[in-house]
Amino acid sequence: MTTTQVTLVQIDNYGPWTVTPEPRREMDLQSLQSRLFADIAEFLGHRDGYAFFTRFDNMIAVTNGVDGDAHATLQESIGNRYPVTVSLGTAVGERPIDALEAANGRLQTEGSAQDEGRTEVLAGEYLTETNPGDVQIAHFDVVNVTGKYTDRLNEFDTFIDIERAYASLMRHLRREHGALSFFVGGDNVIAVCPDMPESAFADAVDHVVADVDVELQVGVGRGASAHEAGFAAKHALEDCRHAGTAVELFGAPAASD
Amino acid sequence: MTTTQVTLVQIDNYGPWTVTPEPRREMDLQSLQSRLFADIAEFLGHRDGYAFFTRFDNMIAVTNGVDGDAHATLQESIGNRYPVTVSLGTAVGERPIDALEAANGRLQTEGSAQDEGRTEVLAGEYLTETNPGDVQIAHFDVVNVTGKYTDRLNEFDTFIDIERAYASLMRHLRREHGALSFFVGGDNVIAVCPDMPESAFADAVDHVVADVDVELQVGVGRGASAHEAGFAAKHALEDCRHAGTAVELFGAPAASD
Amino acid sequence: MTTTQVTLVQIDNYGPWTVTPEPRREMDLQSLQSRLFADIAEFLGHRDGYAFFTRFDNMIAVTNGVDGDAHATLQESIGNRYPVTVSLGTAVGERPIDALEAANGRLQTEGSAQDEGRTEVLAGEYLTETNPGDVQIAHFDVVNVTGKYTDRLNEFDTFIDIERAYASLMRHLRREHGALSFFVGGDNVIAVCPDMPESAFADAVDHVVADVDVELQVGVGRGASAHEAGFAAKHALEDCRHAGTAVELFGAPAASD
Amino acid sequence: MTTTQVTLVQIDNYGPWTVTPEPRREMDLQSLQSRLFADIAEFLGHRDGYAFFTRFDNMIAVTNGVDGDAHATLQESIGNRYPVTVSLGTAVGERPIDALEAANGRLQTEGSAQDEGRTEVLAGEYLTETNPGDVQIAHFDVVNVTGKYTDRLNEFDTFIDIERAYASLMRHLRREHGALSFFVGGDNVIAVCPDMPESAFADAVDHVVADVDVELQVGVGRGASAHEAGFAAKHALEDCRHAGTAVELFGAPAASD
Known part of the structure; x- marks a missing residue:
């Protein structure tokens, strides 16, 4: 939890x-x-x-x-x-x-x-202690954004597509899970999540591609702080990039569906 | 032009x-x-x-x-x-x-x-001179954003609505006019526009309210530089706030339609 | 100590x-x-x-x-x-x-x-704990700097005098006590000191006036950290300003000599 | 002039x-x-x-x-x-x-x-035009500061020596020439000068070594702006470093005396 x-x-x-x-x-x-x-x-x-x-x-x-x-x-x-x-x-x-x-x-x-x-x-009110699983962070980005967007389209049209993907994702994760998603520049979105099963991340990726036709990948991490969870998520996202998978949970690769 | x-x-x-x-x-x-x-x-x-x-x-x-x-x-x-x-x-x-x-x-x-x-x-390539009508800027914001959103909703749900309005506006102005619109914080969007008739701004406001149910107002300014045009737009937007109008062109109030 | x-x-x-x-x-x-x-x-x-x-x-x-x-x-x-x-x-x-x-x-x-x-x-190596008397800070400034210097001389000649006072003070405190003194802008010098008797601060003020004819005042504070000690020193210096004394130790007024 | x-x-x-x-x-x-x-x-x-x-x-x-x-x-x-x-x-x-x-x-x-x-x-009042010889800048530094000071002494004692050299130089150039000298970090002093013969820079270097036993070198430049003059001075100072000379005027090497 x-x-x-x-x-x-x-x-x-x-x-x-x-x-x-x-x-x-x-x-x-x-x-x-x-x-x-x-x-x-x-x-x-x-x-x-x-x-x-x-x-x-x-x-x-x-x-x-x-x-x-x-x-x-x-x-x-x-x-x-x-x-x-x-x-x-x-x-x-x-x-x-x-x-x-x-x-x-x-x-x-x-x-x-x-x-x-x-x-x-x-x-x-402030927590008086922290525990290893307190924070869950999902770090999304766009698959091959440089090749598909930055080097091909003008920046504004790229931005429109990134914004659309972000808008679709932020609403989906807010409505379904009470997660808070933030665009952090480039093609990156960081979502602060509650407990969510691995399939929920794959569902989010599927939702965005169906909704606005932008293909995302996501690394998920957990930790006692935002940095710990987010850093694990970044490493998991690196795994996506290398393995070509859509979802990676820190520690164990997740099957994309 | x-x-x-x-x-x-x-x-x-x-x-x-x-x-x-x-x-x-x-x-x-x-x-x-x-x-x-x-x-x-x-x-x-x-x-x-x-x-x-x-x-x-x-x-x-x-x-x-x-x-x-x-x-x-x-x-x-x-x-x-x-x-x-x-x-x-x-x-x-x-x-x-x-x-x-x-x-x-x-x-x-x-x-x-x-x-x-x-x-x-x-x-x-860089312009070697500037002329008074070279740049047109439209400065949009949300009518009564503090009363309707900031003081009532949680910040994330406010942000979702602002983002939706921005997304709707940016796509409309891009597609219809080749304008570039940017969210600049709070409830503000600044659009860099080509020549557009007054009615086009009213249409944009109407489009957003119909599309995502967020009510905008807009001040429009013209100048030899972005600052000159943008500053005139800010003053025109102040006129909207005081007069309760939806569109103001710098110099002369515009009828909203 | x-x-x-x-x-x-x-x-x-x-x-x-x-x-x-x-x-x-x-x-x-x-x-x-x-x-x-x-x-x-x-x-x-x-x-x-x-x-x-x-x-x-x-x-x-x-x-x-x-x-x-x-x-x-x-x-x-x-x-x-x-x-x-x-x-x-x-x-x-x-x-x-x-x-x-x-x-x-x-x-x-x-x-x-x-x-x-x-x-x-x-x-x-890093301290594993802090104690209330670990750090001693002395905060010096020039008596009536605005009236005597800033509003009367040109800024460079004012600066020369402030610099001379600083140079005199930094060398005196370094040589006599192993203290480290730093100019921090305006007419302010902050000295990080070892244990020093109250008379040593008065001696420092006397040294500078004799050496370069600039009149200083000083507030001295003690604390578990630089901020705690420095903040107490600032308050003590305010006491100098109000009482017209040359040296104030936080907690008890010091006789100037 | x-x-x-x-x-x-x-x-x-x-x-x-x-x-x-x-x-x-x-x-x-x-x-x-x-x-x-x-x-x-x-x-x-x-x-x-x-x-x-x-x-x-x-x-x-x-x-x-x-x-x-x-x-x-x-x-x-x-x-x-x-x-x-x-x-x-x-x-x-x-x-x-x-x-x-x-x-x-x-x-x-x-x-x-x-x-x-x-x-x-x-x-x-502001100049309405600039001319190539309007500004003269001299850029001083300490000969072999890293070898003689930074790598050998503690930083505070190094700083005391640099400060002494600066104080000596600033007063000399102020008094003799009405120049304004500023410490800009490291071992660097930038002096904004009036017209001064080449010998005056050598004299300044001699003055400081005699006064406080710190050996300086100086590059001098001239230009329509502080940057132009200062950039020429930096290049001249590079010449000092390479040639082992004490004074270099941009354009022509100066004999040190």
């Missing part, structure tokens, strides 16, 4: 800030957002967590093993170095979507994301 | 690098990618260009007014400060998609994106 | 890299160096350590409470995100200079800083 | 901000300062200017060829992405110190650096 600790990072009152006193230059906003994400990714990554940029003003992170003090440090450090502040809600659940829902609720009960008075909320 | 200069930024041989000699930590890659994008956004933004992160290993930029020397400086600076290098292909076209197609082709003819020997390509 | 853990961060073979195949643009090097330092300062700072930029190609850090695994993570992360790698030597001593000497020796015995084959050395 | 355009970058009201409402974590300040400097170095560097970190809260830049609009863009961009703002004063002079003095005066007449109401001053 998985136990996933999820943190929602929300920039406080960000929308109004971006247009006050008048709209700010878009590239300054882009630079600000992506550097803020980079700092969070590094901070959590160095503690074996994973952060995803999602909408940038709201970011979702898997934080098993990262305690309340570390969350407070992150929040304080951002407040010291950026023109904006962040609120952090954290919760634990068997299914990632349930953990997120609870984490999110902790912020929503404190007020609106655009409430000027609701800043730097730090609310959450 | 629009004249859009588009640059494709492609990290050289990036996929293999990320797994050599074994997979690199995902959060290091995320941090690397988003800081690289931030640097490019700042560099081009300070020259009134726009850059979009797209897939991060391939980024698309609108670079009217940015000459070949500046492109060379950007390429050299990245090579000096990052463990990866980039190739840059640039071209000009009336329709953004055609400019991108040509820019992209300049890199593809030099070799595969995963060809070890094809690094730091710098190939392009 | 103090127990200071010191880490030397050395960029591997940096000098040759900066001029190969020909000299790299100076501002790219400046940007690279200062971002690398910023990342290290954040990484260690979030673990209650202190890092100082020193010569940028060699940085000195106080790392009580930061274990060998964390040092390995830092080294790997830099290798993944920068075009250069770093070696890390760590040692523990009662006097900071002795800890540094030992940390430094661990790298020197592995080869020259410009030996191409000597990269990513990770050598050290 | 040289014509140097100098810009003073001053963080507005920074000292009070760092301790309000109570002292901020030192490593957050270090990270903030060095990233701000990195951004400025990149911005100006990409326009062939040079920026120096100096005291970090006050930075000095050589900005020949960078006009008022670019200065305004830099100021706006920092205001959008940092929790602090900057004021920029710019002036032109034959001797660098005179240009700085005038640039500095433009800010000082607007109010104190710690005046809450004096923010984002943008005051200056």
